[in-house]
Structures are given as structure tokens and as C-alpha cells.
Amino acid sequence: xxxxxxxxIPRNFDGNPEMPLLWYLRDVLKLTGTKFGCGxxxxxxCTVHVNGKATRSCVTPVQKVTDKxxxxxxxxxxxxxxxxxxAWMQTNVPQCxxxxxxxIMQAAALLSTNPKPGEEEIQEAMSGNICRCGTYQRIRAAIxxxxxxxx
Amino acid sequence: xxxxxxxxxxxxxxxxxxxxxLILTVRYSRNPLLAAADASINSLADTATLHPSVYLGIExxxxxxxxxxxxxxxxxxxxxxxxxxxxxxxxxxxxxxIEQAIGDVRYGxxxxxxxxxxxxxxxxxxxxxATARSMLIxxxxxxxxGLAADCSxxxxxxxxxxxxxxxxxxxxxxxxxxxxxxxxxxVKLKTKNSWIYIGRGxxxxxxxxxxxxxxxxxxxxxxxxxxxxxIAHPPVFGGKVKSCNASEALKVKGVRETIAIEPxxxxxxxxxxxxxxxxxxxxxxxxxxxxxxxxxxxxxPNVTFNSSDFKKELQDTSHRPGKVVRNEGDVxxxxxxxxxxxxxxxxxxxxAHASMEPLVALAEFKDNKVTVWxxxxxxxxxxxxxxxxxxIAKEDVxxxxxLLGGGFGRKSKPDYVAEAAVLSKKIGRPVKVVWTRExxxxxxxxxxxxxxxxxxxxxxKGKPIAWLQRSVFPPIDSIFDENTVxxxxxxxxxxxxxxxxxxxxxRIENGPAKAHVRIGWLRSVANIYHAFxxxxxxxxxxxxxxxxxxxYLLNLIGPKRxxxxxxxxxxxxxxxxxxxxFDTARLRRVVExxxxxxxxxxxxxxxxxxxxxxxxxxxxxxxxTVVEVSVNDQGQVRIPRVDTVVDAGLIINxxxxxxxxEGAMVFGASIVRSGEITATNGVINQSNFFDYPVARMDExxxxxxxxxxxxxxxxxxxxxxxxxxxVAAFCNAVYAATGKRIRELPMGKYNFS
Numbered sequence: 001x002x003x004x005x006x007x008x009i010p011r012n013f014d015g016n017p018e019m020p021l022l023w024y025l026r027d028v029l030k031l032t033g034t035k036f037g038c039g040x041x042x043x044x045x046c047t048v049h050v051n052g053k054a055t056r057s058c059v060t061p062v063q064k065v066t067d068k069x070x071x072x073x074x075x076x077x078x079x080x081x082x083x084x085x086x087a088w089m090q091t092n093v094p095q096c097x098x099x100x101x102x103x104i105m106q107a108a109a110l111l112s113t114n115p116k117p118g119e120e121e122i123q124e125a126m127s128g129n130i131c132r133c134g135t136y137q138r139i140r141a142a143i144x145x146x147x148x149x150x151x
Numbered sequence: 152x153x154x155x156x157x158x159x160x161x162x163x164x165x166x167x168x169x170x171x172x173l174i175l176t177v178r179y180s181r182n183p184l185l186a187a188a189d190a191s192i193n194s195l196a197d198t199a200t201l202h203p204s205v206y207l208g209i210e211x212x213x214x215x216x217x218x219x220x221x222x223x224x225x226x227x228x229x230x231x232x233x234x235x236x237x238x239x240x241x242x243x244x245x246x247x248x249i250e251q252a253i254g255d256v257r258y259g260x261x262x263x264x265x266x267x268x269x270x271x272x273x274x275x276x277x278x279x280x281a282t283a284r285s286m287l288i289x290x291x292x293x294x295x296x297g298l299a300a301d302c303s304x305x306x307x308x309x310x311x312x313x314x315x316x317x318x319x320x321x322x323x324x325x326x327x328x329x330x331x332x333x334x335x336x337x338v339k340l341k342t343k344n345s346w347i348y349i350g351r352g353x354x355x356x357x358x359x360x361x362x363x364x365x366x367x368x369x370x371x372x373x374x375x376x377x378x379x380x381x382i383a384h385p386p387v388f389g390g391k392v393k394s395c396n397a398s399e400a401l402k403v404k405g406v407r408e409t410i411a412i413e414p415x416x417x418x419x420x421x422x423x424x425x426x427x428x429x430x431x432x433x434x435x436x437x438x439x440x441x442x443x444x445x446x447x448x449x450x451x452p453n454v455t456f457n458s459s460d461f462k463k464e465l466q467d468t469s470h471r472p473g474k475v476v477r478n479e480g481d482v483x484x485x486x487x488x489x490x491x492x493x494x495x496x497x498x499x500x501x502x503a504h505a506s507m508e509p510l511v512a513l514a515e516f517k518d519n520k521v522t523v524w525x526x527x528x529x530x531x532x533x534x535x536x537x538x539x540x541x542x543i544a545k546e547d548v549x550x551x552x553x554l555l556g557g558g559f560g561r562k563s564k565p566d567y568v569a570e571a572a573v574l575s576k577k578i579g580r581p582v583k584v585v586w587t588r589e590x591x592x593x594x595x596x597x598x599x600x601x602x603x604x605x606x607x608x609x610x611x612k613g614k615p616i617a618w619l620q621r622s623v624f625p626p627i628d629s630i631f632d633e634n635t636v637x638x639x640x641x642x643x644x645x646x647x648x649x650x651x652x653x654x655x656x657x658r659i660e661n662g663p664a665k666a667h668v669r670i671g672w673l674r675s676v677a678n679i680y681h682a683f684x685x686x687x688x689x690x691x692x693x694x695x696x697x698x699x700x701x702x703y704l705l706n707l708i709g710p711k712r713x714x715x716x717x718x719x720x721x722x723x724x725x726x727x728x729x730x731x732x733f734d735t736a737r738l739r740r741v742v743e744x745x746x747x748x749x750x751x752x753x754x755x756x757x758x759x760x761x762x763x764x765x766x767x768x769x770x771x772x773x774x775x776t777v778v779e780v781s782v783n784d785q786g787q788v789r790i791p792r793v794d795t796v797v798d799a800g801l802i803i804n805x806x807x808x809x810x811x812x813e814g815a816m817v818f819g820a821s822i823v824r825s826g827e828i829t830a831t832n833g834v835i836n837q838s839n840f841f842d843y844p845v846a847r848m849d850e851x852x853x854x855x856x857x858x859x860x861x862x863x864x865x866x867x868x869x870x871x872x873x874x875x876x877x878v879a880a881f882c883n884a885v886y887a888a889t890g891k892r893i894r895e896l897p898m899g900k901y902n903f904s
Contacts, residue, residue: 033364073364096225098556134817
């Protein structure tokens, strides 16, 4: 039995401990906001927070997050929308939107440790997240906007 | 006729079928018995009190239901088309509920590709909204005992101008539903100056949902009792299973069983590829089980396919005379006269779609009927292939369209949906088929590999007096007829037969090529390789003759005129040539504006930096792009700035249009930098984002400025036309910065350090 906390709710998992966190979230807990993109930690669509740190859930076995706090897109805005989500909306970032949960989780983690990231820092933090629709320019703008709003 | 309409409407109002079907156009009509057989196909718009069109219904509480009948994959068509209805209706957008249509012929064409959602349905959407508005006005006039001519509308309300009285749309819905639906010819459309949404646009209807992880993509669809499937497909196109040992797969916890899927009967069309499916309790178990299958394959004849040999074959063919598809003047005689001769070979490899959402579909077979939930660009094609695969009537296939996590053309081909339906029938449960990223890249319908040969003879001023261009590519049509080897008119028209240059002697040819993989369409399709070749060759000629690239381009285009394309089989993207002529004045204008916006020729670039330009008309839109690059000592290429000028006629949603072009620049960056699928012994070599990389933030344009030309011309495409100009302009910019001419994609083959 593996104990983890997901979006503030304690959970017990008795399935295969090797199962990546992504599939536990999606197929077992039905938290489908976290997406499957590559299964190899290459695209970032599956990004969640593990104890506040941006983590690729597709390559993270459930047993590795025993006793840890997991936050998914569904739990990001504890009281309504997180500032990063508001900035995303103001900037009209999403096109198809499939990668955006991962992008938003990655950006939220960046701003939590670096509230005023520079151009290079944004690029470095976000370059692991692929957007095939090509919304990068707006992602960058939204991060800057959220950074200002949160200051 | 009048009787038919009113009777039908009464039938419909009992919830049986759509009256709008009869009113809008005959083409959209459906058999009422079929609808009655399955009540679930009725939309909320269908069952709303006032329902003058298949696209629209108004409830007594004032809620306006608008049907989005095209698929949403990021282009915002799910918002922009209903917005047109809302505008003509004078509806309050906040009271509009958008419903996603199931696949159904009564909506007309639902194949969301070819950048024509707005173009093809702008008129129908306006009529739908205006029809309802007219009925609401008549109902109000009746109620007031006044004249309809004295009434007008404001947001969600009818006003009696002489008295200032007002009635809300919801209050009028019931009375309006009793009014005879006016004919299309009787409906008065708004004038441009009274538009409230068209041209202004609005953010995506799904914006907040998309930022909070809420919307349902295909990957997120669920049914009670559903199981998951992962499929081992034949590694070589056309292969089949010789034998399969599933014992290790069945040991994986959560794996239930394995099921064989029959190989397709040629031609492949949209049939499943065949293989072995692993059925499991969750996605991960299905993936693990699939990896543990021990399958011996019969690879079939395509095992001899090797990309490096094939490239040589295509290029050799491109150096031999081909089928003439356009011929003006006498190219051979002009070449024989001499002048400066320039020749070049251009090459674009197979390209994969790699949408962020890998292919996925959920199907439930029950009582000899199937319901599917799929991220599909073409729900009617889903009905078609699923019905054929299962031997049931097309009407017994209900296809719900989820949001699409990207599509780019791949999700128009519903082989993956058919897989889910076949499996659900076999095991009697809802089945969700999930493709891995590896499946997605290895079993794509690739944008075709193409070789282009170009030759020009220049006069003393550097102007071409003779121009020969020959392209060779395995055609998309090979998936429907394996013996097809020549490019069909609908792909040759894409930037090849419609070369817009003022050339006294021109010959365009196409050579034969056989397909060894499934070929399909990808964002802008044949325009990618055709524009790359023509626009880069044009830049070569400018440099050879020592002229400015943009000026040279304008000289090539020549005087303002409508191109005469009568001597070639020019399809004009299915549009009327009278309504959408190829107008070089518009082509010239986007070039000139791109130069102005990018300060072309006015900026001094440091060593290792430079700018390139390209212009192209595709999907009836005129686009010019200027790309600026900088290359560092390590040979890394960065794109600090892009300026793209778009003349796509009337724009419904400018913000969405800008987003589409910003995205197209990134899509083009992926193609140029790293897009290449290759095969060895018939097996695709690439598998995931490490060996099929797509552009990341640092590899994409830092700043793309999208400039929209204000135009009253009829609306044209915006989803695809940004890709071809970016690809060529990027390569031309690299030449300006490094002196290295990219004639083969991807650019990774060249060293810039």
C-alpha cells in the first residue's frame, strides 16, 4: 500500500508500484487534466508538482512519490484560478490546449522559485515542454504577465 | 412545398427530426426515420423551442444553442463559426451555448481540413442566424399588432421602434416557432457596419476550461466498464502477423487478453493496419503487455523500402521528362538559345504529424450499433469506415467528436477509430485504443517525400526567359489506389501549377513515384515542398544575378493581373475562380507590406545574421513572410524575428487568425530544423521526440509579428497558409546569414559552424 496526497486528498494505492504516476492520476483517480504525450519525459505534457517541484509524471513510478504531496492542474488554483491561469487566459495562450496543463504546471513551478525570471530563465525552464500548435510566444508573454501580477 | 415544410416542422418539434434540414438546403436533409431510431442524435439545438436551422436553437429562457459542426483542434473554428451565427442573430454571446455536433450528413461537410471551415460555412452560418432573427421579429410584430418593418433587434431583444417596446428573444421563442421558416432568399443579412462580432472576434469558447485541465479530449473520454487497448502494428506497411506468442504479455498485471486484428485489404484507405491488440484494465498495463508480445511478422513487399535509395530514385526521375501539367511558350527552344542557365534540385523528406495528443479512440458496440468518442477531424469518415469494418449501416454509427489535441491532417484518417470499434465488437465492452507516441510516429500517414528539379534561363537583366520545373512524389491517392504514381490535380495545384510568375516560356511537369508507406496530408500539404522549391530557387536567382531578393521576387511576379490558369487543370481549392481569382495585385501587396513591416533592405545585419523573404498563395490566402536569423559560432540558428503579412480576405476572428499564423511559424520551424522520417528495410527509423524532434521554445521564432491586411474579399484559409512561406523564408534567411543554400530539408544535414 502506497500513501500519497493528491490535491490535498490522502490516497492509498495498492496497484503495481511501478505504474507511472501519470496513469494512476488518469486511469485510477480520473484526473485527466494531466496529459500523456510521449511516455519518455520528452514533451512535458504530463507535468505535475511533487512537493512543489515540476515533475514528469509519465516516468515517475507511483512508489517514488510515497508520502509526497502531488498537485495536478485540477488542484493548482486552490481558491479559484491561479495567477498563472489568469495570465494564460488574458494572453489567449491555448490553441488545441492539450499541452497547456503541463505548460501551466511548469510555469507555476518556475514562478514559485523564481518570481522574476529573465528571458533566458523562462526559455530554460520551459524548453522541456513541447507545444505543437506553437504557442511559445504567448507562453512567454503570459509568464511575464503573471510575474508582474504576482509581484 | 409549404405544406411539407410545416408538417415536417411539427414532426420535428416533437423531437423527431430537424426541420432546418429542409429549409437550409436539400443537401443537408436526412431521413426522419433514421433520426427516430436513435434519439441521442438530437442536439439541444434540435430540441429547443425555436429551431429554424440544423445549426441553431433558441429556448424560452433565452439560451441560444449553436451547433459547432466542425472539429476543434486549436484553430478556434468551434468558436468562430458560431460567432457568425450569433452576429446575424444579434445574440448575446454570454447566452450562447455551443454544442459539438456528432457526425451527421445533415450538417454538410464536416471534414475539418483544407483551411475552409470559415470559407465554406460563412454564408450558411449567416443565413442560420438571420433566419432566426427574422422569425423573432415577425413574432414580435404579430404580438404587438405592428409591422415587422417597424421592428429591429438589439442584443437578444426585438424592439418596436415607433413605441420603444421590447421583447426578449426567450419570450418570443415559442411564438416564433409557429412562424413559417422564411426561404433563404427572403432573409435579409446584416450589413457590415452593423456587425457586432464578425471582424472583432472573441477568445475561444473553451478558454477557461483549457487553462484548468477540464475539457474532454479523446484521451479523456470514458465509458462505464471500459477497457484499454494497445496495438502492436506490423512494422512494415502491408505486413501481417505470422505467429504471436502472448504468454509474457498475459503475465502483466492488469492484462486481460490479446486479440488479433485482421490486416487491411488493399488499398489501405482508412482501414486498420492490423496486428495484435492487448486488452487491459489500464493504459499502462496495455502498453507493458504490448511490449512483451513475441510476434513473428510477414513483412510483405515493402521490406525493400529504404529512404536513401528511394531519394536517389526520386531525384533520378526528376531529371527525366515527366508528364506535362502546364505548358506555355516553348521552353526547349528558349533554353536552346542560351543565356545564363541555373539548375537546382530540392528535396523534402517524409514528415510526421506528431500532434501532442497521440491517436486515441473509444468505442462501444451494443445491439449491432456503435457509438464512438474520438478526436477526429472527420466524423462522417468515421461513420463510413466503422460501418464498413463492422458490416453495419452507416446510420448505426454514432460519432461524438471530442476536442482534438492537435490534428494537422492526421486525425482526418480514422483508422484508429475503426480499431476501437472492431475491438469493442469482438469483446463486447467499451474499448479505448491508445496509441503510444512511438505508434503515432511509426504508423502515420506521412506528408509525402518529394524531389523537385528546377531550371531557368536568364536574360542579360537576370530575368528568366525560360523556366522548367518538375516534381516527383508518391501521391496521397496511393492510399486509395496503390497503382497511382502521378500527382493529382488537387495536389499539383498546391503551389506548383499556379506558379504566379510572369514567364514567357514555362513548362511544369510531374514524374511518377510509388508509395511504400501510407501517405497523407499535413498542414499545408503539397504547398510545403512546392513553395520551398520555387521560393528558394527564386532567391537563388536573385543572388546569382546580384539583385535584391524582394525586388527580384516582385519582378518575377510581374504586373498586376488575374492569372490565366485555363490551360492547366486548376481546381482553386474547390472555390469558384470568379469569386477567388489568383490576383497578383494582392500577391504583390503582401510582399510590399512584408518589406515595409520588416524594414527590408533598411537594416544592417552583423556577420552571421540575415533575413530572407518568401511569398505564396495557398488555400486562397496571400501570405508573405520575412524571417530574420542569427547563427552563432557553434552553428546554432536562432530566429529573433518574423514578420508575416496575411491577406485572407474577410477575417472573422483576428486574434485567432494571428494565433494560427504564429503557430504556423513554429510548425514551419520544426519542418526546416528537424522534420524527417526515414525507413530502413521498410521499418520507420524514428519513434519519439528524441529522434523526431519538433521545435521547442528556444528553437522557435522569438517574436512573430502577424500583420493582417484589411480586406473585403471573401474569406479564405488561415490554418495552413503560414507554413509554406515560413519554410522558404527561413531557408533564404539562413543563406543570407551563412552563404549556405539549403536545398534539402531538414536543415540539420548542414553544418553552419
